[in-house]
Amino acid sequence: MKTNLYKYILLIADNSLILGQRLGELCGHGPNLETDIACTNISLDLFGQTRSYYQYAAKLKGDNSTEDDVAFLRKEQDYLNVLLVEQPNTDFAYIMARQFLFDVYHLLFLNELQKSHDVTLSAIAVKSIKEVSYHQRFSSDWIKRLGDGTSESHQKTQNAINDLWTYTDELFHQTDADKKMIIEGIGVDVTKLKESYYKRVVEVLQEATLEVPESKWFQKGGKQGIHTEHLGFILSDLQYMQRTFPNMTW
């Protein structure tokens, strides 16, 4: 098996799976009907993208693996998503801040991934860009609306940005799988996205009258499988059916 490629696919796809699951928790619980529908629509897009990646990963893995095996039957430390996407739905400001901080990265990343020499990854990227452009527009819009809204919405959004900021630097951390895939012309050099990322983020924060956090201390570990405690709770929900009724199908 192409171990590095397999791992590289998980590094991309697990972000979409876990964020999709987080957003899915809001189904029927959004602050109002429109945002509820929006968050679950975004979740659906992310799950769709995840399926394409996992189908490819399962094919590489062989021995009759399916997309569901890849999604449901791994241990916590085998998930390689960044810490940002597993952070909880504390309130709507946190939900939008998490979305915004991820969307800006996601779009920059996919723009590069479409140039990949791997035709499947490139095709998934081309398709996903269209969807993620919508996501970014939606979350940026909400950051501006909340930040430049009432004093309460401003404060809550500022708190969310301050708290989640510590997880942003990990997005640009290169793993060994990244390095090997870059050499093969398949992977994206995430270190090169950092400047454009913070430029775009700062633009939106300023328009939203929010302050850009000054903290230089960043958390990382997700890409190595070392997660915050939140992931365990997400997985116990996500994997419940497969763990309780092994090999069940719809």
Added chain:
Amino acid sequence: MITEEKQHIDQKLVSILNQVFDPEIPVLSIIDMGVVRNAVIENDMVKVQITTTYSGCPAMDVIGDDIKKAMKEAGYESEIELILSPAWTTDWITPKGRKALENYGIAAPLEADADKEALLGNKKLVKCTNCGSMNTKLVSQFGSTACKALFKCNDCLEPFDYFKCLK
């Protein structure tokens, strides 16, 4: 990069595929929706390639099953392949399909630039499917399915769906 591939549908299969509809927009055939990229007959076996609209669209699995059923009724065994590339765009909805959408109460997609203005609520560009007024407003960028946004007419006060431009 991906190069655009030409669409090829065997003439004998067009009428069969025209009888298969999007389960979520039952007035739009899959041919008019532009999701059928290739359909050929090889050694008595029909091979159909369909491309997904939105990655997570749950209708795609149903569409695959419906094609198989329609082919079986017409006396063909078939294989369905879901392809990712070239990625679907709303430009592939046929003029007939656009008309069917409008009649069904879903405003057809605008061009990319106009779509962006409309979805940011900057300009009134989406026509009410009920009374034809341009005095409409965006209610939600996301609608009842991944491909739609929700609008409301300020004149007749009816809410309606708008099929988002995807390019």
